Amino acid sequence: MENPRPEKVAVVEEVKDKFQTADAVIITEYRGLTVRDLQDLRTSLREAGGEYHVYKNTLVRRATASLDLELDEHLLGPTALTFVGSKADGTPGDVVTVAKALKSFAKSNPLLVMKGGVLGDSLLDQAALSRLAEVAPREELLARLAGGMAAPMQNFASLLNAIPQKMAYALQALIEAGGASDAPASVADEPTEPAADEAATQEPTAEADPADTAEAEAPAQADASTDTEDQDQTPAEGGDAAEADADDAAQEQE
Structure with a gap:
């Protein structure tokens, strides 16, 4: 037109x-x-x-x-x-x-x-x-898309949350395993230390030096000899005095 x-x-x-x-x-x-x-x-x-x-x-x-x-x-x-x-x-x-x-x-x-x-x-x-x-309607498709995107993120978040927990469990297991292995060693070591100290304390007494023993016995023998001499000399001196007194008495009677 x-x-x-x-x-x-x-x-x-x-x-x-x-x-x-x-x-x-x-x-x-x-x-x-x-x-x-x-x-x-x-x-x-x-x-x-x-x-x-x-x-x-x-x-x-x-x-x-x-x-x-x-x-x-x-x-x-x-x-x-x-x-x-x-x-x-x-x-x-x-x-x-x-x-x-x-x-x-x-x-x-x-x-x-x-x-x-x-x-x-x-x-x-x-x-x-x-x-x-x-x-499917637009709203339903968006909901499905959001759900599909959220599922991997939730799984990833769960994985991240599980990592510290698993590490904590692993550390706890290591601690428990270490404590169990150290316990027998510590128990076995406890009686060993006093025994060693006791042996060290008793060792000088059990293994005394012969020279020290002889020196300790010598003064004892010397003291014993002195006491014997004193005992031998005392009666002799008493006898001589008696004989002198008897001689004096005889002379006076004469």
Whole structure:
């Protein structure tokens, strides 16, 4: 169109902007769904982080063509676009959660069909969207990742905690083993030292020098000889005195 209507230009720019800012875009066909069904679908997708919009296929083709996205094969029939952005509470949404919400709604409303989409720079077909809906939610994947990272760290921390304990046990075992081996030696040494001292004390008495013994016996013999001489001389001196007195008496009588 040489002179497109401003409202159409605005719609094309809106679609382009949403394609550029959305984390992912899923194209669905809503043929046969009632207004009530579409309202319920929008509510469930908003909770999952998706925005559900219905545009004319011609305007969407212009927007995707300007972005070099080849999606014309999916833009046939009553088409709606689901843009993955933020959840109703403001937290980021993810394409897996939105795909799960669409698949869950399609189970009770078979008229809703996921046809294709865009994830980053990759184009998704219907089979890829079905596989994407089977992936665990983002929160669950993060929890698994955190658990997988925490397990080795916990094991490593347990190992580090066990090293001092094992060292303490080993040191205690060495101490106990050393005490047990030293105990008999110390017990055996205790009687040896007094015995050695006693032998050293008794040794001079048992091995007396013969010269010292002779010297000790000589004074004793000398004392004994002196006493004998005194005893021999005393009676002799007494006899001589008696004889002298007898001679004096005889002379006086004469």
